[in-house]
Amino acid sequence: MIHKLMRSKAEPGVVSESAHTVAGAESPATPAETSAPHKNGATAISTNGTQPSLSLRGICKSFPGVLANDNIDLDVFGGEVHAVLGENGAGKTTLMKILYGVYQPDSGVIAFKGRETRIQSPNAGRRLGIGMVFQNFSLIPALTVVENVALFLPSYGMFLSRRAIARQIQEVSDKYGLQIDPKARTGDLSLGERQKVELVKLILARAEVLIFDEPTSVLAPHEVDGLFRVFDELKRDGYAVLFITHKIQEVLQTADRITVLRHGKVVECTPGEGATADHLVAMMLGIGVPEVVRNTQMRQHSANGAAVEFRDVWTAEKNDPRGLHGVSFHVMPGEILGIAGISGNGQQQLGEVLLGLQRRRSGSVYLFGEDASGRSIASMLDAGVAYIPEDVLGMAMVPTMKVEENLVLGELQKYGNGGIWLDRKGMRRQVDSTLSRFPLKLAPLDTRVEHLSGGNIQRVVLARELAMSPKVLMAYYPTRGLDVLTAETTRGLLMECRDNGGAIVLVSEDLEELFALSDRLVVMYQGNIVGEFQPESASLHEIGLLMTGHHM
Amino acid sequence: MEYRSTLQQAYGFAFNLTAPPVVRSLFAVAMAFVVFGLLLLAIGRDPVEAYTKMFQGTLGSKLGLSEVGVKMIPFVLTGLAAAIPARVGLINVGGEGQLYIGAWAATGVVLYLGVGQIWLMLPLMAAAGFLGGAAWGAIAVFLRNWRGVNEVITTLLSNYVAILLINVFVFGLWKNPDGFGYPYTADFGTEAILPALAGTRLHLGLVLPVIAVVASYLVLTRTTWGYNMRAVGGNPEAARRRGIPVGTYLVIAMMVGGGIAGLAGMSEVAGIQHHLRPGISNNLGFLGFLASWLAGHNPTGIVAASFLLAVIIVGGDVLQFSGNLPSAAMFILIGLVLFFVLGFRRLERATA
Known part of the structure; x- marks a missing residue:
């Protein structure tokens, strides 16, 4: 059935049938061979449309207490974009790690180009021709793009000249419109650019199956479209693209075939054409998504003055693009201030200046009318400031500690018996009672956070920061990594917090979310606020232009 | 299971990866003593005799214990x-x-x-x-x-x-x-x-x-x-x-x-x-x-x-x-202990 579908999809005109077949896996490549795909117009990978590049049968993988993958069958063909869709914890990432050799399946068979194989390690996966672009990239920030790519091509040893690699990077970059500067220091690149470097690495290493694990989560909206154009190019050149995501819109936009996972099982494998969002949501969640009632009535703000106010805050010289350049804004209690902008335009500095993590060069910050400079972080938190950072695992969680311990991180003094001795039972009681009133379900409290999936980590942070009904909330991408249902619940929680008088600064790249939630909307570009809107009267187009540096 | 390397298999077989950490550490230490024993054999010493003397001299007497x-x-x-x-x-x-x-x-x-x-x-x-x-x-x-x-x-x-x-x-x-x-x-x-x-x-x-x-x-x-x-x-x-x-x-x-x-x-x-x-x-x-x-x-x-x-x-x-033996030889044994204990700990993490 699946094979038939594929055959109809892989028309001979689209999929190239070049005579030159890359044997990237078996023979160590030489520089001349590596450039072959480009000389042949990168059409070197042959596909006949009948044999899947990669095929899984009956893959099972369990972790203590969880059956992460339950009897999974999957075929990926050269020349197709195959989306694996599922909510947090559906088993997507586990499956990908099995494909890449990070995990070994408990049972089941993997075949690469029809030959049964074992992928014992990521190295083995790479030798076969399976490449993976992880959510967290594996580039060394201090090295240039060329050096990073060279590191990934061990068969060349240290003797291949930088110029040759740079030329190859340039060729791939030009071919796919990636606009990579081979000499750039990787640490200076945006996340989107780093993702492209990862892709170039894999192409030069002659991967034929390219796995993207939630690739759009780090991208700005316009970059997402760029990535999808690259997908199309890759497809045309016969690469198999496996695209892991929970974003239905993106799947509908790009995928030739869609495999839906739920609770570790394949619930459906369907062609992309003709699939509908409603249907996919239903398959993914097993239920329909409830409508969140938007409460737009709560717009009257108390007259007691702003909860947070920035007055002409500078953190960098005028010619330094990173940092704030004279930012002034305020948030009233009971208001959600949306901040639109492509990440890296000063949003991060807003919160860090507020907490006092980053020094100001000039300007002042007021919390409930009082100058907040020089206050300790602890006193800011005590005053009711909550913070959902942009990188939850790196900035909000201690991965080696349990969920419960992370929920009370920094608040242990509340559970001290006579100040010092920790009252664990009291702590557990308190946590339980707080969570019982919290609508999101968390992973078991005794699980270590490092074992949780991205969405489950996000839930823990949300629970910690939202359950105590904060007075001021800095929320960066609060629904990032969450499935549709949880994201809706979270938006509801934000509005509830607002309705209880909380002042929320909402930073997001998801314009729809910003429009739906914000009472006021400002746009940040290069460390400045370049526009302020009422969401009712603003247009996506207008804001999109401002975000990308166009003046009106 | 079938995907694991031989060493992991042997280890997994011996302890099924569920043994308490203490038992696993003792196992690693024992391996270090075995390898050091082989080393002694290789240079023509009798490991049984050496270990016997070593343990008698330390744990077998009041003076040894006190030292x-x-x-x-x-x-x-x-x-x-x-x-x-x-x-x-x-x-x-x-x-x-x-x-x-x-x-x-x-x-x-x-x-x-x-x-x-x-x-x-x-x-x-x-x-x-x-x-x-x-x-x-x-x-x-x-x-x-x-x-x-x-x-x-x-x-x-x-x-x-x-x-x-x-x-x-x-x-x-x-x-x-x-x-x-x-x-x-x-x-x-x-x-x-x-x-x-x-x-x-x-x-x-x-x-x-x-x-x-x-x-x-x-x-x-x-x-x-x-x-x-x-x-x-x-x-x-x-x-x-x-x-x-x-x-x-x-x-x-x-x-x-x-x-x-x-x-x-x-x-x-x-x-x-x-x-x-x-x-x-x-x-x-x-x-x-x-x-x-x-x-x-x-x-x-x-x-x-x-x-x-x-x-x-x-x-x-x-x-x-x-x-x-020169007492400095003991640093080889200490090195082996460290190697096995830390090595097994890594292995556990990799298989967990």
Whole structure:
């Protein structure tokens, strides 16, 4: 059935049938061979449309207490974009790690180009021709793009000249419109650019199956479209693209075939054409998504003055693009201030200046009318400031500690018996009672956070920061990594917090979310606020232009 | 299962990966002894005889046992000196130097504050030893907090500074005028000596590691400080953003660690040497560092690891004495133990 579908999809005109077949896996490549795909117009990978590049049968993988993958069958063909869709914890990432050799399946068979194989390690996966672009990239920030790519091509040893690699990077970059500067220091690149470097690495290493694990989560909206154009190019050149995501819109936009996972099982494998969002949501969640009632009535703000106010805050010289350049804004209690902008335009500095993590060069910050400079972080938190950072695992969680311990991180003094001795039972009681009133379900409290999936980590942070009904909330991408249902619940929680008088600064790249939630909307570009809107009267187009540096 | 490598399979078969960590550690240690035995065979020695002598000489007699205890005192203390900073993510390789400075400070009390009362003298010396070690450790952590200097480098190098500093004193100002030119301080009076168990060298300094282990265990596992220390060690950025004073925790943990190493120095001069001279430590600080890593920085585990190291070291002396092996050969065995214990720990993580 699946094979038939594929055959109809892989028309001979689209999929190239070049005579030159890359044997990237078996023979160590030489520089001349590596450039072959480009000389042949990168059409070197042959596909006949009948044999899947990669095929899984009956893959099972369990972790203590969880059956992460339950009897999974999957075929990926050269020349197709195959989306694996599922909510947090559906088993997507586990499956990908099995494909890449990070995990070994408990049972089941993997075949690469029809030959049964074992992928014992990521190295083995790479030798076969399976490449993976992880959510967290594996580039060394201090090295240039060329050096990073060279590191990934061990068969060349240290003797291949930088110029040759740079030329190859340039060729791939030009071919796919990636606009990579081979000499750039990787640490200076945006996340989107780093993702492209990862892709170039894999192409030069002659991967034929390219796995993207939630690739759009780090991208700005316009970059997402760029990535999808690259997908199309890759497809045309016969690469198999496996695209892991929970974003239905993106799947509908790009995928030739869609495999839906739920609770570790394949619930459906369907062609992309003709699939509908409603249907996919239903398959993914097993239920329909409830409508969140938007409460737009709560717009009257108390007259007691702003909860947070920035007055002409500078953190960098005028010619330094990173940092704030004279930012002034305020948030009233009971208001959600949306901040639109492509990440890296000063949003991060807003919160860090507020907490006092980053020094100001000039300007002042007021919390409930009082100058907040020089206050300790602890006193800011005590005053009711909550913070959902942009990188939850790196900035909000201690991965080696349990969920419960992370929920009370920094608040242990509340559970001290006579100040010092920790009252664990009291702590557990308190946590339980707080969570019982919290609508999101968390992973078991005794699980270590490092074992949780991205969405489950996000839930823990949300629970910690939202359950105590904060007075001021800095929320960066609060629904990032969450499935549709949880994201809706979270938006509801934000509005509830607002309705209880909380002042929320909402930073997001998801314009729809910003429009739906914000009472006021400002746009940040290069460390400045370049526009302020009422969401009712603003247009996506207008804001999109401002975000990308166009003046009106 | 079928995907695992042979070694993992053998290990998994033996323990099904569900055995308690203690059993798995013992297994790793046993492997180290087996490999060392093969090594002995290879150079023509009888491993059974060597091990028999080694264990008889250490665990088989009162004197042997007491010597094991004598060695355990500094191992446990310098082990904790590495383990407590490790909880907040600091790597303290400076136990050796902190021990020397502790010994120096305790000796200073004897030389300048001789009070004549043993019940006053010994606590004063211990306090001085603790403060000396703490101050020495503080240098490294302040450099780290202010200038971002890596504490591994500073603690490691400050060991040599400490050792040379001792030389300055014992070759100069503090040299015993009646010592025939030897670089020793004058022998301590009885009021400054930790009393020993009759007929052995096992001295009252034994109470120091006991108190230190119990206190460390309670603080690390039962108090809010212990939790916060783990948070600081696990992710300082997240801890800072949740209002935990990260810098303060780093300073206190390093100073307490240094102080405990300083206690080891006090216990060595007051319990074993009875004067200060160069070379009092002979790698006690580094061996404690190994004990801490063997034990995964766990206070009770450090006691077990120190016991093992003490048996190996004292056993090595026995073997050297009976002409079987140079005692330095024991460092090969210690190396193997470290290799297997840490290696298996990695393996467990990879298969978990």
